[in-house]
Amino acid sequence: VHSMKDVPTWLPEGIILPCMLPREDTRDVFISYKAKTIEDLPDGSVIGSASLRRQAQILAKNPNLKVVNFRGNVQTRLRKLKEGQVDATMLAYAGLARMDMTENVTKVLDWDEMLPAVAQGAIGITVRAKDTKMLELLAPLNHAETKTCVDCERAFLQKLDGSCRTPIAGQAR
Template sequence: MAEGDIQPLRIGTRGSPLALAQAYETRKRLIENFPDLEAEGAIEICVLKTQGDMILDKSLMELGGKGLFTKELDTALLSDEVDICVHSMKDVPTWLPDGTVLPCNLPREDTNDAFIYKDDSVKRIEDIPDGSVIGTASLRRQAQLMAKNPTLKCVNFRGNVQTRLRKLDDGVVDATLLAIAGLKRMDMDGCATSILEWDEMLPAVAQGAIGIQCRDDDERSLKYLAALNHPETKACVDCERGFLEALDGNCKTPIAGQARIVDGKIMFRGLIAMPDGSKKFECESEGAIEEAAKIGREAGEGLKKEAGEEFFQRMVETSGQQVLGQITK
């Protein structure tokens, strides 16, 4: 590089509209904190295609669960093709490749799920007509839906937000659920029929959170990310991921977990269920913010003990049958 040339900060991202919105949000926050990065060529957006983006006719379970949307980004980071990677935190496995860290979470968006019904005539899950077809690739959503109404038929529903909404408009399904965070980031939250509270649909671990990863020896990137990190969001995400890690959770298992800070304490709520909603276990815990990860981990270990080994064995076996039996839409 010639003297005086700018060494760009290379941001790795998936190419979906939501992923790009998150990458540009990261760029905006970097420039706000480091005005020199506003110079032309100072930040470069590098779009990478992941396995999860390329194979849409199979469920996440059939493809192998977590890591489908991060492996190619990990490779690019370790190969020094990019400097940082922007992720939807719910897509990130609880383990990271050696040589990388995830020190930064941006301020969290609303974590709840949006319920979208074909003609907006139904606002609540309890009011969905028997036998309705619901488009979702999430076993977590499927389990909670079927716990309320076992006559519902959940079908595998993959693709970006725009693709899923188009399928809904085309009458492929009667309803679908999406994270309201993603809709808000793309200014599309107006399409939500209603927003589901935790009692109706407990969200996924780390839903609504953006995480930024870098190499553990990259002092320049670490400096940038330290300035962007939102400590409250990171504490909640660390708590939720501790819960997930204790349960060895991935896209193959119906697990939900959410933490929030109330009156200076971490308040956590978790759930595990059979894919058909026939049985579920729930827990609540609280504690000091600085012990966030420990609180989540202990909640997961407690739920694991309460449910018993046989439940988890049946949950994994049934998950395979449930997903493989779904119709791909």
């Protein structure tokens, strides 16, 4: 069971991706105790993000902001934000929603504010291609619309020779 935004576009031989669960909200969120939006941050403010995609979009909006590499699980990142190590951060809404932590959100960012990662918000299940019993069990769980969209997004990313570490955004609808 995988967060699809982190799954390589090339799967090992004999492994397939037959099942996607219904997709969560694909948007990113802005979290800050000092500003309501990215635009409200003064020049020189520090935003923590481990995502090159987010870093590129933040600096395209305001090159006078400073983006620093910001690692750790969600709880660690929120703690670092509270401690003042950064002025703001951005995370995937889906991850916060799954952990029932959306109370930390300052602003949900629409797509014109921050484009999502390829396959963001999707959970997929990989199996051995020859495991017919598991394929039968997973078939009723598959959400066809999510699978179609995620397959398209992953094909786009693969064509660009991208990965979860390249600053490429994409969303099929």
